[in-house]
Amino acid sequence: MTQEEIARWRARNPRAFGPPPLERAVFWAGMALLAAWLVWVFWLFDITPERILNGLSGLGTIILLMIPPSPGELWLDILQGLAESVAMAFLGTFLAALVAVPLGFLGANNMVLNGLARFSLRRVFDGFRGVDSLIWALAYVRAVGLGPLAGVLAIFTADFAVLAKLYAEAIENAEKKQVEGVTAAGGARSLAIRFGVLPQVLPVMLAQALYFFESNTRSAAILGVVGAGGIGLQIAERIRVRHWDEVAFIILLMIATVALIDWISGRIRRRLIGTADGRVR
Amino acid sequence: MSGLAVSDAVLRGEAAFQAARRERRRATLFALALLAACLYLAGWVSEVNPEVLIAGFPRVTEYFIRIMPDLRWATLFADSETEGSLASWFYRWDAWALLLLETANMAALATLGGAAIALVLSFFASRNLARSQWSYQLARRTLEALRTVPEIVYALIFVWAFGIGALAGILAIMIHTIGALGKLFSEVIENADMRPWDGVRASGGTWGQACRYAILPQVAPNLISYSLLRFEINVRGASVIGFVGAGGIGQEIYTVISFNYYEEISAIVLMVILTVTAIDLLSERLRHRITDAAGAR
Numbered sequence: 001m002t003q004e005e006i007a008r009w010r011a012r013n014p015r016a017f018g019p020p021p022l023e024r025a026v027f028w029a030g031m032a033l034l035a036a037w038l039v040w041v042f043w044l045f046d047i048t049p050e051r052i053l054n055g056l057s058g059l060g061t062i063i064l065l066m067i068p069p070s071p072g073e074l075w076l077d078i079l080q081g082l083a084e085s086v087a088m089a090f091l092g093t094f095l096a097a098l099v100a101v102p103l104g105f106l107g108a109n110n111m112v113l114n115g116l117a118r119f120s121l122r123r124v125f126d127g128f129r130g131v132d133s134l135i136w137a138l139a140y141v142r143a144v145g146l147g148p149l150a151g152v153l154a155i156f157t158a159d160f161a162v163l164a165k166l167y168a169e170a171i172e173n174a175e176k177k178q179v180e181g182v183t184a185a186g187g188a189r190s191l192a193i194r195f196g197v198l199p200q201v202l203p204v205m206l207a208q209a210l211y212f213f214e215s216n217t218r219s220a221a222i223l224g225v226v227g228a229g230g231i232g233l234q235i236a237e238r239i240r241v242r243h244w245d246e247v248a249f250i251i252l253l254m255i256a257t258v259a260l261i262d263w264i265s266g267r268i269r270r271r272l273i274g275t276a277d278g279r280v281r
Numbered sequence: 282m283s284g285l286a287v288s289d290a291v292l293r294g295e296a297a298f299q300a301a302r303r304e305r306r307r308a309t310l311f312a313l314a315l316l317a318a319c320l321y322l323a324g325w326v327s328e329v330n331p332e333v334l335i336a337g338f339p340r341v342t343e344y345f346i347r348i349m350p351d352l353r354w355a356t357l358f359a360d361s362e363t364e365g366s367l368a369s370w371f372y373r374w375d376a377w378a379l380l381l382l383e384t385a386n387m388a389a390l391a392t393l394g395g396a397a398i399a400l401v402l403s404f405f406a407s408r409n410l411a412r413s414q415w416s417y418q419l420a421r422r423t424l425e426a427l428r429t430v431p432e433i434v435y436a437l438i439f440v441w442a443f444g445i446g447a448l449a450g451i452l453a454i455m456i457h458t459i460g461a462l463g464k465l466f467s468e469v470i471e472n473a474d475m476r477p478w479d480g481v482r483a484s485g486g487t488w489g490q491a492c493r494y495a496i497l498p499q500v501a502p503n504l505i506s507y508s509l510l511r512f513e514i515n516v517r518g519a520s521v522i523g524f525v526g527a528g529g530i531g532q533e534i535y536t537v538i539s540f541n542y543y544e545e546i547s548a549i550v551l552m553v554i555l556t557v558t559a560i561d562l563l564s565e566r567l568r569h570r571i572t573d574a575a576g577a578r
Contacts, residue, residue, distance in 0.1 A: 038390075041389075041390050044383070044386065044447075045386075045387070045390075045446070045447040045448055045451065045528070046446070046447075046448070047448055047451075051443065051444075051448060055439070055442045055443035055444070055448070055449075055452075056442075058441065058442035058443070059438075059439070059443075062438060062441065080326075083326045084326055084327050086323075086326075087322070087323035087324070087327040088323075088327050088329075090323040091320070091324065091327060091329055094320065126558065127554055130517075130553065130554040130557040130558055131553065131554060132517050132518070132521045134524060135520075135521060135534060135553075138524070138534070138535065138538045138539070139348075139538055139546070140341070142344065142538055142539070142541060143337075143340050143341050143343075143344035143345075144340050147328070148327035148328060149328075149333055149334075149337055151327075152327065152329050153337070218431060219431075221431065222431045222433045222434065225433055225437070225524065225525065226524060226535075229327065235434060235437070236437060236525075239437045239441070242441070251430055251434065254430075258429065259429075
C-alpha cells in the first residue's frame with residue numbers, strides 16, 4: 001500500500017480513520033468542562049488529599065476496632081430493635097397497600113373517566129414520591145412523638161402513592177374480556193370489578209406489595225436514626241458512643257435479616273406470579 | 282342410558298369443582314389467618330395498634346395543617362416583609378437554592394466517582410470476562426458487601442472518620458453507588474456480544490485492550506444510562522444525608538423540622554420536590570436520547 005493509496009482511502013472513508021476534527025474538538029471541550037467542574041467541586045467541598053488521607057487513617061482505626069464484632073451487653077435491645085424494624089416495614093407496607101387499592105382504581109383510566117381528576121391525582125402521587133422516607137419520618141416524629149408509629153406512618157406515606165400508581169397501571173393492563181363477560185351475563189359494575197378485574201390484578205398487587213416490603217425492610221432499618229424506632233436507633237446510639245464492635249455486629253445482623261426477608265418474600269412472590277401466569281394461560 | 286352417563290359425568294365434574302373450590306377456599310383462609318397473625322405480631326412488637334393509629338390521626342392532620350403556608354390573596358405578590366405573601370413564605374429561597382445546588386453537585390460527584398470505580402470492578406465481576414475464579418468471586422462479593430449497607434450508615438461512620446461536611450456524604454453515597462452500579466454494569470457486560478472480544482484477543486490484544494476496544498464501545502450507552510438513573514436516586518439520597526451532618530440541604534431540613542419552623546418546612550420540601558422532579562425529567566430526556574442513539578447505530 002502506497003502513501004497515495006492510503007490518502008485515497010482516507011478521502012473516501014474519513015470516519016474509518018477516527019472521528020472528524022469537529023467531533024474531536026467537541027469531545028475535548030467536554031473533557032475540559034468536566035475538568036473545570038471537578039476543580040470547582042473539589043474546591044467547593046474542600047476535598048484535599050490531606051483530608052482524604054487523614055480520613056482514611058481514621059477509617060482504618062475504626063475498622064480495626066470493629067474486629068471482632070460483638071453483640072455487647074445489650075444484645076436483647078438489638079434483637080428487639082431488629083424485630084421492631086421488620087414490624088414497622090410490614091405494617092407500613094400493609095397500610096400503604098390497603099389504601100393504594102381504592103386509589104389505584106381511581107387512578108386507572110379505564111375505571112374513572114374524568115381525565116382532569118386523574119391527571120391531578122397522578123401529579124400528587126409523583127410529589128409524594130419525591131420526598132425521601134427519612135424526611136417523612138422526621139416530620140412524623142415531631143407530629144406523633146418518638147417511636148415506631150412515626151416509622152410506620154413514614155413508610156406508609158412514602159409508599160402508598162407509588163403503590164397506587166403501580167396498581168393503576170396493573171388495572172389498566174387487565175384484560176377487558178372478563179369484564180365484558182360478567183357484564184354480558186347481567187352482572188352489575190361492582191360485580192364486574194370483583195369477578196372480572198380483581199382476580200387478574202390481585203396476584204400482581206400482592207407481588208408488588210411484597211416487593212415493597214423487601215425494600216422497606218431496608219429503609220425501616222435506618223429510620224431510627226431520626227428517632228422513628230427500630231434498629232437504626234440502636235446503631236446511631238452505638239456510633240455516638242463509639243462502640244464500633246457492636247456497630248459491626250448490628251450491621252452484619254441487618255444484612256442477614258434483609259437477606260432472609262428477601263428470600264422469604266421472593267419465594268412467595270414467585271409463587272403468586274406463577275399462579276397468575278397459570279391462570280391467564 | 283346415555284342420559285345416565287351424562288349425569289354421571291356432570292356429577293363427577295361437579296364434585297371435582299366443589300373439591301377444587303374447597304381447596305382454594307381453604308388456602309385463602311389459611312393465607313388470611315397467616316396475614317392476621319403477622320399483623321398481630323407486628324403490631325405487638327412495634328406497639329402500633331388501631332387505637333394508637335386513630336389517636337395519632339388528628340395530631341398528624343394538625344401538623345400538616347400547621348406546616349401549610351398562611352397565604353393571603355391580597356398580598357400574594359407583596360415583598361417578603363408582608364405577611365401572607367409568597368416572598369415571605371420563601372424568604373430564604375436563595376440560601377436554599379444554593380444548598381440544593383450543593384446537594385446536586387454532591388450527588389453528581391458521588392455518581393461519577395462511584396461509576397468510575399464500578400466500571401473497573403464490573404469487568405472483573407462479569408462471568409464472561411472473568412480472569413480467574415478467585416478475582417471473579419472477590420469482585421462479586423465486594424460489590425455485594427458495598428451495596429447491602431445503607432448510605433446513611435456509611436455516612437454516620439464517615440462523619441467520624443472524615444469530619445462533619447460534604448466529603449463524608451459524598452464518600453458514603455459513592456461507596457453505595459459502586460455496589461449498586463457494579464452489579465448492573467456487570468450484568469450489561471455479561472450480555473455483550475463476544476465476537477469483538479474474540480477478534481481482539483485473536484489478534485494479540487491483552488485482556489485490558491479487549492475490555493477497552495471490544496466490550497466498552499458496546500456497553501457504554503447502557504452504562505451511561507444506568508449511571509444517570511443512579512444520579513436521580515443519589516440526588517434523593519444526598520438530600521437527606523445531611524441529617525447526620527454529612528452536607529447538603531439535609532442539615533437545613535433537619536433544623537427546620539426539629540425546631541418546628543412550620544411554614545419553612547413546606548417551603549423547603551416543595552423546593553426539594555421541584556428540584557428532584559426537574560432533575561428526573563432532564564435525566565430521563567438524556568437517557569432516552571442516549572438509548573435511541575445507541576439503537577440507531
